[in-house]
Amino acid sequence: MATWTWPLSVRANRTVEQHCEDFLDQASAAMAQPERRKTMDMLGLLMPLMRGQAVADFGDFEGLRQHVRAIRQHTLDNLDHYLPKFEQEALSNGNRVHFARSGEELNSIVLGICQQHKARRVTKGKSMVTEETALNDYLLKAGLAVVETDLGEYIIQQAGETPSHIVAPAIHKPVAEIRQLFLDKHALGERELETAADMVTESRQVLREHFLASEVGIIGANALVAENGYSLLVTNEGNGDLCATLPPVLIVCTTMERIVPRTRDALALVRLLARSAVGQSISCYTSFYSGPRRADEQDGPLETHIVLLDNHRSEILASDYREMLQCIRCGACLNHCPVYVAAGGHAYGAVYPGPVGSVLTPLLSSLEEAQLLPNACTSCGRCEEVCPAAIPLPQLLRDLRHEEFRTGLTAGRWRLGLRLHAWVAGHPRLYRYATGLGIRLLHRLGRKKGGFRHLPLAGGWTSQRDLPAPQGGTFSQLYARRQRDRDDD
């Protein structure tokens, strides 16, 4: 029997790293690349149109959204009931259930299972939870060969990058970059790689071998059903189903806030998910798994594990940010966030970018480290408007900015400026006097040209735009004068 040689790239660790402290520089770098910018702008234009159509076609989408919100809130309020219930049902289906407090614990549980089976080859379905724990790096260091099988994840794994979008991990990559990547990494000889379809065919061929040869499959879960211990996985590619069907060992890596009470609640969530994520009415593959293969079956894993990760979620449950646990990871808030579309996912320097990430990252790491992210928001409210879980993201981001202000994380000059403004505005007479003087001066300096290219203390504003000159005189001055003139008449 021929031995399958694993391409070197599968063993490679991540080579590109970003940090959330460098949000502005990373955003700037992304905006400087015209091809990437074009792809992101297309995402920002197309996805809202597609979602909008799917939502309109559904009918009572708002009713659906509120229904699922109520179910999920109920589940979180009674997680002390539903979590043990899920565990009990999953066990009785023949699964082994593990609890992990931290990413490290999850990683070591997974590695332990692999080692117990002397596994060397692992295929993975897309799982944001294992991105959170950096499982790939951990397994690779331990000498295992790990292959991501979602095409987007596969592409960025080959490139040594991290996902830039939670649903479309390689969305930042223009076609030409992917073509070059495949030419560099795949040794398939002469072949066509002109179109996206060619590249899909090629990765299909490469990954099919991996599926057939791997000893462990790792997937995530979109929902966990408490009443029967099922886990639900949704994909368009079918890679998750292959991971859950072909390798002899299956490990589901997930978190406790995925739990819903009943199968029908999982189906309600499915109704929201694909419409919000990509404007489809449903994904191609929506699969419920109960546990290991049964006696009369010819395929399916012989052993199945479910690893439930906490990683700060029980703290979030106890906090004012509890609503974040209702997120279904659809990515709609990313697609609709103009800041995300401009900055790109890598700018956030964290596993979860965009509005959801700007709330989650500080909660999963620290506000100190991630302090810029809650400020990457214009409070435009579009994320909340489209969030299928109706999470008040702009308000949560504002509350995080409040925490920053309270704990002294906000930069000194901003604190001073805001406090000074508020103090003056709290003294109307002083305010009138000071603004009256200032505006008169600005008007005199700027009226000829209509605006300013530079202005002391307004460098943030004038770096990108002129400051239009004020019309001359404040309204309160002009109005008072007008009233006086009228009284004199």
Added chain:
Amino acid sequence: MTERSSGAGRKALRSRPQVALFVTCLADLMRPSVAFAALALLEKSGCEVFVPDQQTCCGQPGYNSGDYESAIPLAKQLIAQFEPAQYVVAPSGSCAGMIVHHYPRLLDGEWRERAIELASKTFELTSFLAEIAPLQADPIPPERTPDITYHDSCAGLRELGIQRQPRELLRRICQKDVIEMQQSDVCCGFGGTFCARMPEISGKMASDKLANAMATGAKVLSGGDLGCLLNLAGRARRQGIDLEVRHVAEILNGDLDLAAIGESE
């Protein structure tokens, strides 16, 4: 008889909506013509307008930047100044939204009650003129009305549902439809202090908005929030884009001869 007539007189007076105009700090400082236009439109539409003279700022800059503590006294100050009014109207969706949505959240106890009471009678200008005191103003002669495209400012759109109202009013006054741009409901990149904290991203967003506006072929870009309009006018000037930026109140009031925002006199 005197009693009866004075009673009727008072009643007649009462039936005119009593509006307290919240000028908003940006209109006060940067573009008084917006507030004068708002005042004129309200008066033409039969309102009795008064302008509380101690008003300053609604507290949004601090609030949105996370400084809730300094926004609270400003909120209380504004509530005390405006609560005697029958209606409060502001030529800005974000300032009206601050009062309507955020004051009740920011304040506690008795002040929250007062905030909720004020919220119930506070309106953005175009929604007030579309729904409460129907706009009575003369149409502008067609030869004077430019082609207009409209930017939906985020707070007005999503906190107050303002989208149809300014378009309806513009159609009545200009006798033609607004030319819709692509993604009119996407943020222009202003976002209060955001535009100065993350200028490059903000600049890109403003450029996208201007490109969408230019693609309509309209001569005027209008909107209902001065913050957005100052941002867009400033960016247009910087990039040499030939677009007149005007507040919707000014257009409705026929103030088309005024220098547009950021234009030299």
Added chain:
Amino acid sequence: MTDEARREILTRVRGSCRGAGAVRIGEELNALGRSPVAQLPDPDLAVSFLYHVFRNRGSAALARDRSEAVRVIGRYLYERFRSHKLVAGNDSRLAALPWRDGGVLPRFGIAQDGDQAALSYASAAAAECGSVFLVTGKGNPASNNLLPEDHLVLVDAGDLRPDLDQALELAQSGPAGQARPRGINIISGPSSTGDIALQLVQGAHGPRRWHVVLVGDLAADTLVRARQLAGFTQSEE
């Protein structure tokens, strides 16, 4: 480690919850009512179902009865592959089809890498989004849904349900079903991906084509109406 972790996590969760009893929780859950479902594009269930099949980039054919279904499948295989090879699970309903009528002789069992086509018999189907329900097991190994180039699915028109919930209920009560089958695969199109610059490509990992054969006494214009509703012209089938 995991026992200690379990204890700690459960304790923390308990600290943030209200400790209500199962009965009360159940009552509260029931009080939340049922999920709204998608409105159907057409009053006819079959038209609505096929509308979604087309929108999901599937293809479809009608057959009046099982004999015609076999002939339709035979023609499909010949047109696609110039062959009559087919894999089908050990499903008694599949075994009972009059295969000779279509000149097709399936290999019963599990699909392997390299198989061109597999046939599944749906336990139920939902008009709400054009989905077929397949129950994992001897009658339909999941490999059959995933490994071949083309995946064909027979659907009895009588097994069509308006929404996902009703279809699931049927799938769990049908001949292949049981209260808690090992897996339920709800399939709604060919394997596809948009991961390269948002361009939709079929056949990412699983079948490149997904072909539904709807069996039953249906109006002759069912297919045409569904296709028109979905915005596809005749030639694009």
